[in-house]
Amino acid sequence: MSKKFFLGVDVGSVSTNLVVIDDEDRLVFKKYLRTNGQPIVSLCKGLDNLTGFDKELEISGVGTTGSGRRLASVIVGADIIKNEITAHAVAAQKLMPQVNTIIEIGGQDSKLIILRDGIVYDFAMNTVCAAGTGSFLDRQAERLRIPIEDFGTYALQASAPVRIAGRCAVFAESDMIHKQQTGHGMAEIIAGLCEALARNFLNNLAKGKELKAPIVFQGGVAANIGMVAAFEKALAEKITVLKYYDVMGAYGAALLAKEKVLSSNQKTKFLGLNTSRQEYKTLSIECQDCSNCCEVLKILANGQEIACWGDKCGKWSGSNKKYTQESAS
Numbered sequence: 001m002s003k004k005f006f007l008g009v010d011v012g013s014v015s016t017n018l019v020v021i022d023d024e025d026r027l028v029f030k031k032y033l034r035t036n037g038q039p040i041v042s043l044c045k046g047l048d049n050l051t052g053f054d055k056e057l058e059i060s061g062v063g064t065t066g067s068g069r070r071l072a073s074v075i076v077g078a079d080i081i082k083n084e085i086t087a088h089a090v091a092a093q094k095l096m097p098q099v100n101t102i103i104e105i106g107g108q109d110s111k112l113i114i115l116r117d118g119i120v121y122d123f124a125m126n127t128v129c130a131a132g133t134g135s136f137l138d139r140q141a142e143r144l145r146i147p148i149e150d151f152g153t154y155a156l157q158a159s160a161p162v163r164i165a166g167r168c169a170v171f172a173e174s175d176m177i178h179k180q181q182t183g184h185g186m187a188e189i190i191a192g193l194c195e196a197l198a199r200n201f202l203n204n205l206a207k208g209k210e211l212k213a214p215i216v217f218q219g220g221v222a223a224n225i226g227m228v229a230a231f232e233k234a235l236a237e238k239i240t241v242l243k244y245y246d247v248m249g250a251y252g253a254a255l256l257a258k259e260k261v262l263s264s265n266q267k268t269k270f271l272g273l274n275t276s277r278q279e280y281k282t283l284s285i286e287c288q289d290c291s292n293c294c295e296v297l298k299i300l301a302n303g304q305e306i307a308c309w310g311d312k313c314g315k316w317s318g319s320n321k322k323y324t325q326e327s328a329s
Helices: 039-053 069-076 085-096 134-144 148-156 169-181 185-205 225-235 245-264 272-279
Strands: 007-009 015-022 027-034 061-065 103-104 110-116 117-126 215-218 240-241 281-286 295-301 304-309
Touching: 007 039, 007 069, 007 085, 007 245, 015 039, 015 245, 027 069, 027 245, 039 069, 039 281, 061 069, 061 085, 061 245, 069 304, 085 103, 085 110, 085 117, 085 215, 085 245, 103 185, 110 185, 117 185, 134 148, 134 169, 134 185, 148 185, 148 225, 169 185, 185 225, 215 225, 215 245, 225 240, 240 304
Parallel strands: 007 061, 103 215, 215 240
Antiparallel strands: 007 015, 015 027, 103 110, 110 117, 281 295, 295 304
16 A cells, blocks of 8 residues: 655744655655745745645645645645644654643743643633743844854853743843943853743733643754743753654644544545645725625735635625635634
8 A cells, every 4th residue: 555645834924834745754854944925835835845845745645734834735735724722732752642731932932831631721822011021032132143053052151051031032131231331241141042932921920720741842942952941940841842843733634644544444635735736816895785894815826816804794704614614714
C-alpha cells in the first residue's frame, strides 16, 4: 500500500508555515516563510517550495489553522479548518502526551493553553500587547544592534539581570535606554528584557491559573534559550522545547487533517500544488443593502470568484458553496 501524506498550513500575521507528515506522523517537510502582510503570496511560495521538494508527492489530506486559516482553506482546498488553540494542543499532545501546560509565543501574539486529562481545560490569548510577543525582543535586538539569534546567549551570561518594566513595550524601551545610560552591562539588560517578557506573559495570561508541569514552550520565541531560562526561573519548573516548536500549529493542522480524512474515509478536497500558479486577487466592498453595512471580502482566482465572507446575514458568503462547506471552528 502506498504511503499517505498530509499537509498542514498555519497562516499567521508574521509567518506562514507549511508541514507535511507521513501516515506515521513523522514530519517529512517543513517551510517557514515571512507573511510580510501578503498571506496569499507567502502561501503560494510555500506550495512552490513543496513542489520543489517532491513533484510526485501525493497529498491525502489538508488542514489549515492560524489567523489566515479561512483564506488558506480556499487557496489549497482544506479538509479541515481549526483554530490555533486546538492545533497547538493536538501537536503538543502528540509529542508529549502527558503535557499539562503550553506556552506559545509568536511574533505578534502569545497563547497559554492548559490541558487536563488530555482535554483543553482553559486558555488565554494576547493579541494586543506587543510587550508580550516576539516582536518586543526583535525590536530591542534591533536597537541594541545584536542579532536576535544571539539574544539568548547574552542573557545566560548575565550575573544579575536588571529589572525592566515589561507591562508596556513603550515603557520597557524607555526603561532599557535608562539602564544603558546608567551603565548596566549588555548581558544584564538582555536578561532583564527576557525576564520582562516572561513576567508580562504570566501577569497577563496566567493570572489565577495553575500552571502544572509538564510545561512545553512553543512558537518562534522558544528558540531563545534566554526566554526558556526566564520562564524556568519565574515558574521554578523545567520547561521543555519540543522538536517541532517553530511549526507546531501547522503540525497540529496536519495531524487533524489525517484524522479527519482517515476516519471518514473521504477523498481529500486538496486542489493540488498547481493552485499556487493561479493569479489571486482580493476585493473589498461595503454592502449597502441594510444598516449593517458589512465589509465583504471577495477572493478571486484568475478573475473568478472562489470565496466570499464578512457579511452577517449570509447573503454573500452563503452563495459560495466552496467556502461555506467548511466551518472555521
